[in-house]
Amino acid sequence: MLIVQPYYPDGVSRILATEKIYAHLCPNPRILEYKGKTEQGILLQLATNGSLAKYLQQDSLVSATTRQKWALQTAEAVAYIHKQHGRVLGLDGSVQVDGGVCENAKSRMPGKADDEAGTETDIFALxxxxxxxxxxxxxxxxxxTFEDEVVIQTRFALHEFPVLDNLLVGRIVHRCWSGAYAAVEEVVRDLRALST
Known part of the structure; x- marks a missing residue:
């Protein structure tokens, strides 16, 4: 088991909110399973290989097919959360969403506040x-990410996106960033179509 959020005197309301979210979302194969709480914090299912971000940092030889599968699984997790009337500002890279938020200039929709959430901001972050x-x-x-925040946000706002030509799912990423999708389920549909 993994303690995801330790208890702090000033963080009790966050812990209680997180606990309610997990109770509402679980069980789902794309969401880390909530195991309860202890005096130390909230317990989640152990991700035996760690976060996806750390795994990718350690093993750059992961095939494009496997990466595409993980992209689909991540989109499925976000779509599931949206069906449950939840919103996610960002993902920590884990295929099973662990509740972490990685909201910064490289994943935040331009022109939106850090705490502004909705379907369009979630799709952009996705x-x-x-x-x-x-x-x-x-x-x-x-x-x-921090020193060049204005430059990054300006490039996104002007649709000056990173090169996507060599990226297998480049068209999908471009559509996420340009606001072409109305729902996360559309992203899932397009990722599934690539797999067939």
Whole structure:
């Protein structure tokens, strides 16, 4: 088991909210299973290989087919959460969503506040997540997430996206970033079509 959120005196409301979210979402094969809570924090199913982000950092030889499967599984997790009337601002890269939020300039829809959430912002962030899964690095790797935030957000706003030509799912990522999808299920549909 894994303690995902330790208890802190000022974080009790966050822990309670997270607990309610997991109770509402689980069980689902794309969501880490909620195992309960202890005095130390919330317990989740152990991801034996760790997060997808760490796995990709350690093994850059993962096949494009496997990466595409993981992109589909990630999109399925976000689609499931949306069906449950939930919103996700971003993913930590794990195929099984663990509740982590990775919202920064490289995954945040331009013109939106850090805490502004909705279907369109989730789809934009999903595009960045799929890009990361397929490429093994974030969009605009030459730019610093914090120091170059304005540059990154400006490029996204002007649709000056990272090169997607060599990316197997480039058209899908481009559609996520450009606002062409109305629902996450459309992203899932397009990813599934690539697998057939």
């Amino acid at each position: 595009g960045s997540t799929i890009y990361y899964i397929m490429q093994g690095y974030e969009p605009f790797p030459e730019l610093d």
